[in-house]
Amino acid sequence: MPPPPLPDFLRLLPWLAKWLALAAAVAALAGTASAFFLFALDWATATREAHRWLIALLPLAGAFVAWVYDRHGRAVEAGNNLLIDQIHDPHTQIPLRMAPLVLGGTVIAHLFGASVGREGTAVQMGGALADQLTSAFRLGRDDRRLLLMAGISAGFASVFGTPLAGAVFGLEVLTVGRLRFDALLPCTVAAILADRVTSAWGAHHTHYAVGAIPPETAATLLAVAVAGALFGLAGKLFAEATHALGAWMKRRLPTAPLRPLVGGAVIASLVLAFGADRWIGLGIPVIVESFARPLGAHDWLLKLLFTVGSLGSGFKGGEVTPLFFMGATLGNALAPLLQLPFGFLAGIGFVAVFAGAANVPLASTLMAMELFGSAMGMPALLACVLSWLCSGQSGIYKAQRGREGKRPG
Amino acid sequence: MPPPPLPDFLRLLPWLAKWLALAAAVAALAGTASAFFLFALDWATATREAHRWLIALLPLAGAFVAWVYDRHGRAVEAGNNLLIDQIHDPHTQIPLRMAPLVLGGTVIAHLFGASVGREGTAVQMGGALADQLTSAFRLGRDDRRLLLMAGISAGFASVFGTPLAGAVFGLEVLTVGRLRFDALLPCTVAAILADRVTSAWGAHHTHYAVGAIPPETAATLLAVAVAGALFGLAGKLFAEATHALGAWMKRRLPTAPLRPLVGGAVIASLVLAFGADRWIGLGIPVIVESFARPLGAHDWLLKLLFTVGSLGSGFKGGEVTPLFFMGATLGNALAPLLQLPFGFLAGIGFVAVFAGAANVPLASTLMAMELFGSAMGMPALLACVLSWLCSGQSGIYKAQRGREGKRPG
Numbered sequence: 054m055p056p057p058p059l060p061d062f063l064r065l066l067p068w069l070a071k072w073l074a075l076a077a078a079v080a081a082l083a084g085t086a087s088a089f090f091l092f093a094l095d096w097a098t099a100t101r102e103a104h105r106w107l108i109a110l111l112p113l114a115g116a117f118v119a120w121v122y123d124r125h126g127r128a129v130e131a132g133n134n135l136l137i138d139q140i141h142d143p144h145t146q147i148p149l150r151m152a153p154l155v156l157g158g159t160v161i162a163h164l165f166g167a168s169v170g171r172e173g174t175a176v177q178m179g180g181a182l183a184d185q186l187t188s189a190f191r192l193g194r195d196d197r198r199l200l201l202m203a204g205i206s207a208g209f210a211s212v213f214g215t216p217l218a219g220a221v222f223g224l225e226v227l228t229v230g231r232l233r234f235d236a237l238l239p240c241t242v243a244a245i246l247a248d249r250v251t252s253a254w255g256a257h258h259t260h261y262a263v264g265a266i267p268p269e270t271a272a273t274l275l276a277v278a279v280a281g282a283l284f285g286l287a288g289k290l291f292a293e294a295t296h297a298l299g300a301w302m303k304r305r306l307p308t309a310p311l312r313p314l315v316g317g318a319v320i321a322s323l324v325l326a327f328g329a330d331r332w333i334g335l336g337i338p339v340i341v342e343s344f345a346r347p348l349g350a351h352d353w354l355l356k357l358l359f360t361v362g363s364l365g366s367g368f369k370g371g372e373v374t375p376l377f378f379m380g381a382t383l384g385n386a387l388a389p390l391l392q393l394p395f396g397f398l399a400g401i402g403f404v405a406v407f408a409g410a411a412n413v414p415l416a417s418t419l420m421a422m423e424l425f426g427s428a429m430g431m432p433a434l435l436a437c438v439l440s441w442l443c444s445g446q447s448g449i450y451k452a453q454r455g456r457e458g459k460r461p462g
Numbered sequence: 463m464p465p466p467p468l469p470d471f472l473r474l475l476p477w478l479a480k481w482l483a484l485a486a487a488v489a490a491l492a493g494t495a496s497a498f499f500l501f502a503l504d505w506a507t508a509t510r511e512a513h514r515w516l517i518a519l520l521p522l523a524g525a526f527v528a529w530v531y532d533r534h535g536r537a538v539e540a541g542n543n544l545l546i547d548q549i550h551d552p553h554t555q556i557p558l559r560m561a562p563l564v565l566g567g568t569v570i571a572h573l574f575g576a577s578v579g580r581e582g583t584a585v586q587m588g589g590a591l592a593d594q595l596t597s598a599f600r601l602g603r604d605d606r607r608l609l610l611m612a613g614i615s616a617g618f619a620s621v622f623g624t625p626l627a628g629a630v631f632g633l634e635v636l637t638v639g640r641l642r643f644d645a646l647l648p649c650t651v652a653a654i655l656a657d658r659v660t661s662a663w664g665a666h667h668t669h670y671a672v673g674a675i676p677p678e679t680a681a682t683l684l685a686v687a688v689a690g691a692l693f694g695l696a697g698k699l700f701a702e703a704t705h706a707l708g709a710w711m712k713r714r715l716p717t718a719p720l721r722p723l724v725g726g727a728v729i730a731s732l733v734l735a736f737g738a739d740r741w742i743g744l745g746i747p748v749i750v751e752s753f754a755r756p757l758g759a760h761d762w763l764l765k766l767l768f769t770v771g772s773l774g775s776g777f778k779g780g781e782v783t784p785l786f787f788m789g790a791t792l793g794n795a796l797a798p799l800l801q802l803p804f805g806f807l808a809g810i811g812f813v814a815v816f817a818g819a820a821n822v823p824l825a826s827t828l829m830a831m832e833l834f835g836s837a838m839g840m841p842a843l844l845a846c847v848l849s850w851l852c853s854g855q856s857g858i859y860k861a862q863r864g865r866e867g868k869r870p871g
Binding site (some may be wrong): 061062065068069073195196198199216217220221229230231232233234235236237238241242245246249269271274278282286289414415418419422423426427430431434435438439441442443445446447458459460461 | 470471474477478482604605607608625626629630638639640641642643644645646647650651654655658678680683687691695698823824827828831832835836839840843844847848850851852854855856867868869870
């Protein structure tokens, strides 16, 4: 007869208790930071919209942030890539200053009208705060890896209000095509609790309504697959263009503050000359619009250009909300061509461009189910897998490993 | 500036076309087999209920199936474990006879009243049918691995009507705590299409309504986590008891047909003497009941005993539907103790005992979202992760690797 199940379980209990406590601590820190960040973003966006002349200061603001990073932030400049590197190959603790620097840099970028996102900021705050527990509790190498992953999950989950996507993002973002589960409990608990903490602080997330979901016919599935491939190519284009512009700027302008000075001048001139406000900032109103009515075919491309310009010239912030914007507006534009409802394809694009550009097909599918309901799960998975495959060996996170793992051999 | 994105993508296209076609072929075969199997199960269950004396023949029916396997099915007797082994370490093609043998064996088990499930049957039919394409298309070792995984995904997705859970199950079931994505496209496409094929044949799946979902307070999350741990211990108990009884029967009764003869005699006597019909067969009506009203605390344990007895003495069929039954009824029973709504905890238990016993925390979370709606995703993930951790190094699939990978080190 079987051995009684308790001994094995009893050996697990201390580890379980330790990680429930550590994950809760990570969640409290990252969730609070995300709530504060979301409030600051609301303030920055509202202030910029009320005082449009702030956009003229974008070059100076960018140069200032770059100067501060150059003097005090060289150790944390690699941002998300530093976190990913430290998880793969841990050696130095993430300096706590990563959190205030990226928070300040991102809020300034939004206040003066750069086109950037927020996941990078939330993830870096989560990771940097989590890593402070390493020395506080004298944790070893394996524990530290789990703690950093939990910090990433907590940051992502709380800034978007998507605990499942956050939990899996922390596992999935490290290595393309391979997922290890030894951090599953820390990432899950940190993601769930961080989302609750952010909500408890009173932060809210935008609600998106995809509207009618078409019947699952062969024609629908084929159209979704084709759209998924196009979303992946858009994600690839974005990732490669951002890296290429960044490298080119670094070569031509070796003095860091000059890069956002020049890039910011170009962006601010375009916005003020052509009234291109639609494609800067987070762009949440346009994302909401893309679910509600047919838009032009140019929105996604202009958002891509403004974001590539902003990130490539060194403004701080994330890539993911701009990717949601590009995906939702590209989906909206493709819908009539593919004979799909535009709200539906906007929702699929929202997650699928992200899936391809960040190489996270499962986290993005879970995000679709969390944001749009479980009926979107099946088409989202199909589109996200196609997008992930078609984005090839590109990706927004340079430190991510294993890009050759999408196909065997 | 970036290289144009097309060349990379063009190199992908032939592989993509090949795998869309192969996955569609797997889906057509596995989806059709699942539809036929579901119709046969409905017939077997209805016939047994209409002619209750059939239960008296359970020992003879079991002995007959074991005799047929002994003479013609030794190469496929390992079932799911053979599939998992061939994916890890491919050498011999799965004989096509695996499909009719397991189909016949399972339908006979249900017709005469064993307590078994159906996922093993669907997965083995899917895998065996898929592997026939290996020789038909002269596929190499890597392609064969992907094909078998796609067959598993297709079988699982189509028999339960859950394409997302099926896609991830095929990736997740092979190795505990590690997931490789190089089969992600084949598994996804095969799972989605197989589910569509089964539906197109007119097969239906039971609809479960979990009712009210409690607010996400700290008390709720803690109660769900505790329940998850208990679900994992139940899954562990089931897996270890089944293996232990199987090993003991093999030692005491080396002649294969004697084992179901003895086991079937015990089960049939108990059912006929005590009217224990509630705990044999698939048990779908009791699962539905567990969402609708409070049940007794003994249902899950009796289902466990009857299923351990059936599988341990060699009856054919799967483990998963009995695990759903145990989980849903255990959740129903635990709900008042944990101050949670019984329909809610029945739904969590439905997936979480399975998550622990089969070591598939992500597939089971996706299943919760597909069957019960996306609001169940967060509590299901929490419970499934706890269950998966607490089931330790146990699991229903002996060939599954990497059981030490749940924690670092």
